[in-house]
Amino acid sequence: MEKVRGFEIAKGFEDKGINIPIRKTAKSAGYDIEAAEDVVIPAFKMGQKPTLVKTGLKVYCMEDEYIMLCNRSSNPGKRGLVLSNSVGIIDSDYYGNPDNDGHFMFGFYNVFDHDVEIKKGDAIGQAIFMKYLKVDNDNAEGERVGGFGSTSK
Numbered sequence: 001m002e003k004v005r006g007f008e009i010a011k012g013f014e015d016k017g018i019n020i021p022i023r024k025t026a027k028s029a030g031y032d033i034e035a036a037e038d039v040v041i042p043a044f045k046m047g048q049k050p051t052l053v054k055t056g057l058k059v060y061c062m063e064d065e066y067i068m069l070c071n072r073s074s075n076p077g078k079r080g081l082v083l084s085n086s087v088g089i090i091d092s093d094y095y096g097n098p099d100n101d102g103h104f105m106f107g108f109y110n111v112f113d114h115d116v117e118i119k120k121g122d123a124i125g126q127a128i129f130m131k132y133l134k135v136d137n138d139n140a141e142g143e144r145v146g147g148f149g150s151t152s153k
Contacts, residue, residue, distance in 0.1 A: 005061040005129055007031070010103035013056030017120075021057070021127060030070060030126030033057070033106070035118045041081065041110040050084030050107035053124055058102035060095040061129055068128045069106060075124070080112030083125070090127075093143070 007020050013036060021031035036056030042048070059067050069088030075081040084107035095102040106125050110116045118124060 003060060005059075005065065007057050007059050007127075010056055010058040011101040013054075013103070016056055018056035019121070030128045032123045033069075033125050033127055035120055035122050035124050037120050039118045041108050041116045041118065043113050043115055044109050044111055048109075050109055052105040052107050053118055054103070054105050055124075057104060058095055059090060059104065059127065060102075061092050063092050064131055064134075066091055066130055066132055067104075068130050069104065070126050070128060071106075072123060072125055075108075076111070079116050080110050081108045081116065081124075082111060083107060084109055 009016075009018050009020075016036060018036055019034055021033050023029075023031055033055050036054040039051065039053050041051045041053075061067060067090040069083070069090065071081070071083045088104070088106065090104055094104070108124075
């Protein structure tokens, strides 16, 4: 069977009990993503970097697609969690990259005045497969050379 789009366990997480994401209803756009391990997200302080929550997953898709990582609608109100980049984008060539095998994570800030604990298996966000278009005379020829944040290198 030809692989078109889907999720796999990232290297280093094969024996960690990671669940492959599913959609909860027939009309859901997003696949629910769980935390791969327990993590504490500290209350926000100016200058603080976001806390990266591991998923233990990598994702593959067609060349003209990307994966949009979105927050759960309940996270800001119930847990005080907002995505540090508002919406995450995983390009198709991120899959299997040499730096981290394509393992993707969610970066959160905690806007509450107390630490928030995420437990392994907690739903933390969702992934939505999307198509994209190119402009006339697009001539991008670069190749990915690494993982997180590598497209600007």
